[in-house]
Amino acid sequence: MQLPPAVHARLAAGPGAAEPLPVERDPAAGAAPFRFAARLVRFPREHEFFEEGDVQRHLYLQDVLTGVAGVPERPRVPEFTCQMAGCCQVFDTLEDYEHHYHTLHRNVCSFCKRAFPSGHLLDIHILEWHDSLFQVLSERQDMYQCLVEGCTEKFKTSKDRKDHLVRHHLYPGDFRFDKPKKSKGPATSMAAMEVSTEALGDDGDTMEVCSEHVTPPPEPVGEKRSYRHRSV
Amino acid sequence: MLSPRQGLLRPVGCGVEELRRRRREREAALRRARREQQLVSKRLLRDDTPEEAEGGCVASVLGEAEIQQFLRLAQRGTEEKEREGALVSLRRGLQHPETQQTFIRLEGSMRTLVGLLTSNQALLQLEAARCLHELSHSEQSEVAEACLPATSYLLTYLAGHSADLISPHLAVLEALGYALSQLLQAKEAPKKIIPSVLASPIPERMLRLLQPGPKLNSGAAVEFAWCLHYIICSQVNNALLITHGAVSTLGLLLLYLAGTVQSSEDAGLELLVCPVLRCLSNLLSEEAVEAGGGQVQLRDERVVVSVFILLQFLLQKHPSLLPEGLWLLNNLTANSPSICTSLLSLDLIKPLLQLLPVSNVVSVLVLTVLCNVAEKGPAYCQHLWPGPLLPSLLDTLTFSDTEVVGQSLELLQLLFLYRPEAAQAFLQQSGLQALKRHEEEAQLQDRVHALQQTALHR
Numbered sequence: 295m296q297l298p299p300a301v302h303a304r305l306a307a308g309p310g311a312a313e314p315l316p317v318e319r320d321p322a323a324g325a326a327p328f329r330f331a332a333r334l335v336r337f338p339r340e341h342e343f344f345e346e347g348d349v350q351r352h353l354y355l356q357d358v359l360t361g362v363a364g365v366p367e368r369p370r371v372p373e374f375t376c377q378m379a380g381c382c383q384v385f386d387t388l389e390d391y392e393h394h395y396h397t398l399h400r401n402v403c404s405f406c407k408r409a410f411p412s413g414h415l416l417d418i419h420i421l422e423w424h425d426s427l428f429q430v431l432s433e434r435q436d437m438y439q440c441l442v443e444g445c446t447e448k449f450k451t452s453k454d455r456k457d458h459l460v461r462h463h464l465y466p467g468d469f470r471f472d473k474p475k476k477s478k479g480p481a482t483s484m485a486a487m488e489v490s491t492e493a494l495g496d497d498g499d500t501m502e503v504c505s506e507h508v509t510p511p512p513e514p515v516g517e518k519r520s521y522r523h524r525s526v
Numbered sequence: 527m528l529s530p531r532q533g534l535l536r537p538v539g540c541g542v543e544e545l546r547r548r549r550r551e552r553e554a555a556l557r558r559a560r561r562e563q564q565l566v567s568k569r570l571l572r573d574d575t576p577e578e579a580e581g582g583c584v585a586s587v588l589g590e591a592e593i594q595q596f597l598r599l600a601q602r603g604t605e606e607k608e609r610e611g612a613l614v615s616l617r618r619g620l621q622h623p624e625t626q627q628t629f630i631r632l633e634g635s636m637r638t639l640v641g642l643l644t645s646n647q648a649l650l651q652l653e654a655a656r657c658l659h660e661l662s663h664s665e666q667s668e669v670a671e672a673c674l675p676a677t678s679y680l681l682t683y684l685a686g687h688s689a690d691l692i693s694p695h696l697a698v699l700e701a702l703g704y705a706l707s708q709l710l711q712a713k714e715a716p717k718k719i720i721p722s723v724l725a726s727p728i729p730e731r732m733l734r735l736l737q738p739g740p741k742l743n744s745g746a747a748v749e750f751a752w753c754l755h756y757i758i759c760s761q762v763n764n765a766l767l768i769t770h771g772a773v774s775t776l777g778l779l780l781l782y783l784a785g786t787v788q789s790s791e792d793a794g795l796e797l798l799v800c801p802v803l804r805c806l807s808n809l810l811s812e813e814a815v816e817a818g819g820g821q822v823q824l825r826d827e828r829v830v831v832s833v834f835i836l837l838q839f840l841l842q843k844h845p846s847l848l849p850e851g852l853w854l855l856n857n858l859t860a861n862s863p864s865i866c867t868s869l870l871s872l873d874l875i876k877p878l879l880q881l882l883p884v885s886n887v888v889s890v891l892v893l894t895v896l897c898n899v900a901e902k903g904p905a906y907c908q909h910l911w912p913g914p915l916l917p918s919l920l921d922t923l924t925f926s927d928t929e930v931v932g933q934s935l936e937l938l939q940l941l942f943l944y945r946p947e948a949a950q951a952f953l954q955q956s957g958l959q960a961l962k963r964h965e966e967e968a969q970l971q972d973r974v975h976a977l978q979q980t981a982l983h984r
Contacts, residue, residue: 295838295880298873304831305785311825312871314863318903320943327972330936332860332898335853336811337804339716339759342561343853346846347800349556351752354797356552393648442727463727465679 588619613653662705703749738782744794784832
């Protein structure tokens with residue numbers, strides 16, 4: 295099937311619709327014994343039209359699922375340590391290291407070193423924990439925003455917000471604010487999800503990610519987030 | 527990705543001939559199953575793949591106490607290997623329906639699993655995702671439904687991660703999509719599951735994950751695109767999806783696929799083509815599309831261009847999927863003078879005709895699209911003749927398939943009506959002889975005679 299060369303260029307160019315040619319129908323068109331009429335077609339779930347694509351999809355899934363029985367091979371490398379200051383985690387696969395880095399070092403608050411699953415949550419954390427203006431404003435208005443992107447609700451306290459998340463967005467209730475005490479083990483997701491607690495200065499025993507205490511580096515490392523001034 | 531290269535699942539190697547033979551058998555079995563409306567049965571996905579249990583022990587049904595113990599160990603064990611091992615044992619047990627039932631009835635079990643799915647320990651995440659896979663294979667709707675509430679939370683948590691990292695997070699997101707797609711295929715889905723999915727934030731999340739760009743996680747996108755297809759073709763409340771911007775997102779994704787599918791190394795993008803074509807085609811048939819401005823967006827010439835690029839791609843790689851692309855083309859052209867004009871001005875009639883010989887189903891669809899153009903009147907037919915259309919029609923009249931010939935006759939009627947000169951040319955090119963072949967065919971007779979009259983009396 296040969297497409298005219300202009301076609302690819304057209305895709306790359308901007309949006310635009312054709313000015314339609316004038317439509318002029320004759321009543322004889324599609325009249326008996328003929329029967330054509332332009333019509334939209336829809337197919338429901340079980341329609342045989344979908345057979346081909348469904349079969350191909352399932353063949354593909356079968357191919358993939360035969361791999362579930364075995365453990366995937368993961369190339370191993372000589373043991374190495376995470377290079378982030380104060381982090382003591384050791385790895386023998388690059389996959390684990392990248393996962394670790396991403397989870398614990400990427401979206402990190404440069405003030406308190408807490409790690410977050412996403413930039414969005416980090417932003418909210420910085421706002422709520424390290425912005426003095428936020429504290430002032432939150433006395434007068436609802437400032438604790440819902441964590442779910444797209445939900446515009448705001449709340450007076452972080453507890454109210456938590457309740458909203460649990461009730462309305464079906465977040466696990468006991469997950470988010472359950473802080474491990476003097477944790478020597480790895481931080482679990484619940485600590486990582488935390489953006490605010492009732493007591494602000496509450497960072498003594500939370501979110502330690504390895505047994506040695508995390509000390510701040512002498513200068514910020516390239517990819518760490520630095521405090522951004524929110525101008526809203 | 528749920529694919530040969532990275533992430534959660536990988537296929538086992540096998541000899542080529544053996545693979546082909548097995549594939550043909552599996553394909554036949556799947557077709558049979560679909561015709562009997564059994565394709566959704568999760569058993570079929572695992573029937574030929576008995577689990578080779580590691581260490582030679584057979585998975586047994588787990589009781590409440592055992593499940594609790596494994597969960598506790600997985601969550602709070604001190605040794606990583608111990609925690610992983612606990613999840614492996616749980617996963618094996620979850621192959622049994624009884625274990626699945628016990629698991630979902632146990633308080634806090636789903637929550638714990640969700641927590642492990644978002645753990646920062648990669649191996650735990652992977653094993654937890656496998657447990658979720660097992661649960662999603664259940665034939666029992668309560669099990670599947672028990673997975674639902676976790677989905678929204680997981681989507682928020684997992685969607686924060688960018689696609690270029692090799693991380694079990696991506697595999698988990700994909701596993702979630704796959705689990706959801708299993709849920710949505712259940713017989714009770716339209717009544718029980720889809721309404722609650724539509725009422726939740728899940729559709730918006732899914733659409734966000736389908737937004738094209740360098741951050742597109744194709745593994746997850748494929749799974750969620752299929753989810754969207756199952757929701758849409760169940761026709762529960764497509765208007766709601768349209769208000770969430772489904773047409774816009776899918777349209778942009780279509781453009782993106784057309785732009786990248788030829789050159790891309792990412793096999794995942796190819797897998798997106800089929801569900802995206804289906805979703806768009808079905809959505810286009812909804813009235814709500816007009817109200818939502820969807821028609822306007824889809825009039826963009828780049829959309830029809832993308833369809834053709836994808837048709838070309840399908841012809842090369844997956845010819846059996848051509849009807850899906852042509853279905854979209856029908857729905858785009860049926861009520862749109864603008865898009866029909868684009869077909870003409872961009873010189874796309876000739877490539878369309880090149881698809882005629884592929885199969886009868888494809889021929890009928892191609893001819894239908896051409897009828898969509900021709901029925902809009904003389905201004906359109908002026909661009910259809912002179913040109914390659916008439917010779918192609920003379921060819922299709924030599925086909926034996928009644929439906930193909932019937933559609934050719936419809937097109938000829940329109941052409942003769944709006945472009946009488948074409949009737950002249952038809953006569954000169956032995957058109958009457960071509961028609962004569964079908965004079966005795968019951969379904970075609972009347973139309974054949976009518977055309978003979980028209981051609982002779984011009």
